[in-house]
Amino acid sequence: MKQDLDHQRHALLEGALSEFHSRHSGGGSPASEESGEDRVYRVLFDSILEHRLAPGMKLKEVPLAEAFGVTRGVVRKALARLSALKLVNLRANRGAAVANPSGKEAQQIFEARRLVEIALIERLAGIATARQVEELRRFVKAEHDSYDSGDTRSGIWLSMGFHIKLGEYADNAVLSEFLERLVVQTPLIFLVDGHGHPGKSCSAREHTEIIDAIAAGDPKQAAACMDAHLRHVEHSAQPRRTGPKSELSQLLGLD
Numbered sequence: 640m641k642q643d644l645d646h647q648r649h650a651l652l653e654g655a656l657s658e659f660h661s662r663h664s665g666g667g668s669p670a671s672e673e674s675g676e677d678r679v680y681r682v683l684f685d686s687i688l689e690h691r692l693a694p695g696m697k698l699k700e701v702p703l704a705e706a707f708g709v710t711r712g713v714v715r716k717a718l719a720r721l722s723a724l725k726l727v728n729l730r731a732n733r734g735a736a737v738a739n740p741s742g743k744e745a746q747q748i749f750e751a752r753r754l755v756e757i758a759l760i761e762r763l764a765g766i767a768t769a770r771q772v773e774e775l776r777r778f779v780k781a782e783h784d785s786y787d788s789g790d791t792r793s794g795i796w797l798s799m800g801f802h803i804k805l806g807e808y809a810d811n812a813v814l815s816e817f818l819e820r821l822v823v824q825t826p827l828i829f830l831v832d833g834h835g836h837p838g839k840s841c842s843a844r845e846h847t848e849i850i851d852a853i854a855a856g857d858p859k860q861a862a863a864c865m866d867a868h869l870r871h872v873e874h875s876a877q878p879r880r881t882g883p884k885s886e887l888s889q890l891l892g893l894d
């Protein structure tokens with residue numbers, strides 16, 4: 640039974656992630672024949688969002704190419720994709736580094752999230768189907784179970800997936816794509832050392848309140864819950880610390 644639940648949670652998580660990556664893919668090759676570029680992109684994406692690579696850390700092409708066993712050109716393409724998501728800064732003549740939003744930029748990311756997510760949630764509360772509400776509840780349950788069983792990594796991804804799903808269901812592709820970018824930038828703002836991690840700030844109770852308001856078809860209430868939730872997440876953000884230095888391949892989980 641527990642294995643079944645783990646399996647369901649894993650499927651939900653992988654589904655949400657592969658949908659996200661296919662929307663931001665370079666060439667769109669199927670997952671079964673992942674290209675070198677896709678692999679570099681995906682490993683760096685995970686390593687940045689899970690804070691194994693700290694904000695501001697330099698990403699040099701040669702050591703990365705060696706660690707992945709690919710050419711510098713492949714690394715460059717993957718870095719360009721991450722730069723389009725604002726997870727990596729590419730600076731002329733200075734190379735690439737993990738994005739490192741300033742306090743002011745962090746505030747702007749949250750301000751933008753409030754504007755976009757409140758607009759999307761008001762829309763969704765008027766049009767959500769019973770099936771969509773059910774799917775959102777499955778997300779929150781999986782998120783809660785992940786934290787409960789100590790699987791913080793899945794919890795974080797499911798928390799982000801919940802917000803991305805809300806955007807997707809609200810049926811405005813332009814706004815939801817903008818939201819996706821803001822959601823994946825959010826972990827860059829939080830503390831690195833495991834306490835006060837972004838996922839934990841997204842409480843399952845607050846997510847459930849948002850879903851209840853959507854299910855009741857109450858746009859005003861849904862917007863109020865989302866506003867309160869995002870302000871809560873923002874206020875739980877704390878200054879980051881830099882983690883211990885390790886070998887690149889170890890940081891990327893390639894060892």
Ligand SMILES: [Zn+2]
Pocket residue numbers: 798802840841842846868
């Ligand atoms: Zn949340």
